[in-house]
Structures are given as structure tokens and as C-alpha cells.
Amino acid sequence: MGKKKDEYACFNDLAATEIEGVDYRICVTDRTSRIAIVAPHGGWIESATSQIAAAIAAAEFSLYCFEGLRPGRPHSDLHIKSEIFDEPKACHLVEDTEIAIGVHGRKDNGDQQTVWVGGLDFGLRDRIAKALMQNGFNAVVRNSGETLAGIDRNNICNRGSSKAGVQLEVPRTLRHQLANNTPRLNNFADAVRAAIGQYIADGDSVSDQNAMG
Structure with a gap:
């Protein structure tokens, strides 16, 4: 059986x-920082x-969380893809910051420990992956052509003023x-x-590399 299609294609729906x-x-803490940490599927x-x-x-970076409140609902019920996530408070916060870091959950799929690190800010992406590994976590960089690489330019993590997160x-x-x-958790953070x-x-x-190139 295939993955169930997301119920909604936009926030208004x-x-x-x-x-x-x-x-x-919707939880928003705007600290007018250069960085916003975003959990659109919280x-x-x-x-x-x-x-x-x-x-x-x-207490340092701005924070946004869109949270489902009812346990047991299918993941797809309130999941809006990062590439089309358009909840206004999220958009305003991210667009007013330089870089957004999106925090997401993936299925284990046989690997229970490895964090996949993607996005269009390749320098910061690589630094975060390295820092996680240096602190006892498994992390791998996701590149163009790989799933959940976060390289779509409309991904919420890539909509800060730098256009790369x-x-x-x-x-x-x-x-x-x-x-x-x-x-x-504190060690990870x-x-x-x-x-x-x-x-x-x-x-x-x-x-300024083109992730699609």
C-alpha cells in the first residue's frame, strides 16, 4: 500500500x-535573530x-512550531509539504530572518540513528553535520537526487533572506x-x-552553488 496523500495542499484549506x-x-517566538528554527510538522x-x-x-534564535494536537491521527492529516508550507506566521518569520533551520521527522527505514542534513546553505549544512558527528551522533549530508534533501528553493528552510537554509x-x-x-537532547541542540x-x-x-547542477 502506498503512502497516503496529504489531506491539504495549503494552509487555508x-x-x-x-x-x-x-x-x-501555532507557536511563534520572534527574537529578531538572524536565525529561525522551524518545525512545520510538530x-x-x-x-x-x-x-x-x-x-x-x-533563548537565542527565533522559533516557529506548527503542531498537531490530537494523538493517533495519521501523519498525512495535518502534514503540508515543506515546499508548499504557507502558514502566514511561518512565512513572515522566516522571510524576516536570514537563515531558517527546518526540523523534521523521518521514518527509521532500517536506520534509527542517522540525521539527514540537507538544504541549500551547503556551508552551514556541512558544519552542522560535522558538529553532530563530533558530539556522538550519526549524520550524513543529503545531496541533489536524494530524498529529503531540502533543496527545493521554495522549501520553508530556504525562504530566509539568504534564500538558503x-x-x-x-x-x-x-x-x-x-x-x-x-x-x-541538550547535547544535540x-x-x-x-x-x-x-x-x-x-x-x-x-x-551560491546550484544544488540542481
């Missing part, structure tokens, strides 16, 4: 049917991505481990945040 505060909620859609995003943002795809088992182990901080401190510019 979702909002016309689902009830905010009952079916979903809550019960891709479980634990909200917690991971919040840990990375800490990073996408983290965290496997289900690791997500649940992080959510239930605060020191390990600290690694990502340190990579971002060093990237900014070094004044690295966003790669």
Missing part, C-alpha cells in the same frame, strides 16, 4: 476544516520535532530518545547551535 486550539496550534504530526526545535532555538531529518527512534533524555554560531562568527557567506 486546512484552516477551513480544522479547529485551531483543538486540532492544531506536535503529533512528526513527534518530538517541536521539542528538538525548541532546544536548538533555546538547512533541513534536519531526524529518525523516529532518535527523536523519541532525545525527547526522553534531556542531557542528550548545543552541537547544532555551536555550528551556527561559528558559521556566523566566521562570516561565511551562503554557498
Whole structure:
């Protein structure tokens, strides 16, 4: 049986049917930072991505979470693809920041521990993958032609002013481990945040490579 198609193709369609505060909620913390951490499939859609995003943002970066509130619903019920995610508060926050980091959940598919790191900011992508590995996590870079690579230019992670961001795809088992182990979650978040901080401190510019080339 194939994957069920997402129920909604845009936020307006979702909002016309689902009830905010009952079916979903939107959480925004705008810290007017250069970085926004975004979990567009938080809550019960891709479980634990909200917690991971919040840990990375800490008190430093702006944070956005769109969260499903009813446990047990199929993933597809409230899932709007990152390439077409158009909830207005998310769009405004991301467009007002330089770089967005998208936090997502992927299925284990035989690999319970490896974080897939993608997006169009190749320099920051590579730094985050390296930092995670240096701190005891498995991470691999996702390139053009690979699934969940985050290279669509309309992906929410690539809609900051730099037009290039990073996408983290965290496997289900690791997500649940992080959510239930605060020191390990903090270690994960600290690694990502340190990579971002060093990237900014070094004044690295966003790669102008064409991911489709």
C-alpha cells in the first residue's frame, strides 16, 4: 500500500476544516535573530520535532512550531509539504530572518540513528553535520537526487533572506530518545547551535552553488 496523500495542499484549506486550539496550534517566538528554527510538522504530526526545535532555538534564535494536537491521527492529516508550507506566521518569520533551520521527522527505514542534513546553505549544512558527528551522533549530508534533501528553493528552510537554509531529518527512534533524555537532547541542540554560531562568527557567506547542477 502506498503512502497516503496529504489531506491539504495549503494552509487555508486546512484552516477551513480544522479547529485551531483543538486540532492544531501555532507557536511563534520572534527574537529578531538572524536565525529561525522551524518545525512545520510538530506536535503529533512528526513527534518530538517541536521539542528538538525548541532546544536548538533555546533563548537565542527565533522559533516557529506548527503542531498537531490530537494523538493517533495519521501523519498525512495535518502534514503540508515543506515546499508548499504557507502558514502566514511561518512565512513572515522566516522571510524576516536570514537563515531558517527546518526540523523534521523521518521514518527509521532500517536506520534509527542517522540525521539527514540537507538544504541549500551547503556551508552551514556541512558544519552542522560535522558538529553532530563530533558530539556522538550519526549524520550524513543529503545531496541533489536524494530524498529529503531540502533543496527545493521554495522549501520553508530556504525562504530566509539568504534564500538558503538547512533541513534536519531526524529518525523516529532518535527523536523519541532525545525527547526522553534531556542531557542528550541538550547535547544535540548545543552541537547544532555551536555550528551556527561559528558559521556566523566566521562570516561565511551562503554557498551560491546550484544544488540542481
